[in-house]
Amino acid sequence: MQRKRYKVLECGALLAGQLAYADVEGLPVALANVDGVLYAFGDACRHEGGPLSEGVLIDDTVTCPWHGWTYSVRTGKSIVPPIGLRVPIYPVFLEDDGVYIEVDWDDAP
Numbered sequence: 001m002q003r004k005r006y007k008v009l010e011c012g013a014l015l016a017g018q019l020a021y022a023d024v025e026g027l028p029v030a031l032a033n034v035d036g037v038l039y040a041f042g043d044a045c046r047h048e049g050g051p052l053s054e055g056v057l058i059d060d061t062v063t064c065p066w067h068g069w070t071y072s073v074r075t076g077k078s079i080v081p082p083i084g085l086r087v088p089i090y091p092v093f094l095e096d097d098g099v100y101i102e103v104d105w106d107d108a109p
């Protein structure tokens with residue numbers, strides 16, 4: 001297993017209700033702030049690869065800007081048909097100097 005930690009944001013850079021994008025060694029990652037809790041998940045929509053970080057975040061649901069598929073930012077699961085498809089999710093860590101995520105490259109898409 002090759003798990004690595006990457007800094008993706010400065011502390012406080014992502015306000016509640018906002019989305020952000022991070023390129024992690026070529027891996028597209030979306031970040032969401034839901035009521036002060038940060039989540040990280042794959043930026044590419046399972047439909048045609050739309051950028052979820054450019055979508056709309058309402059509560060813990062992100063809606064793809066291209067055709068409206070929706071996902072839980074907590075679980076990565078799609079929540080309207082086709083239900084059950086997933087985008088990957090990544091653990092988030094708050095450290096003194098910023099926000100980090102961990103990517104297990106054995107599992108990365």
Ligand code: FES
Pocket residue numbers: 045046047048049050064065066067068069
């Ligand atoms: S690419 Fe996301 S809904 Fe079509």
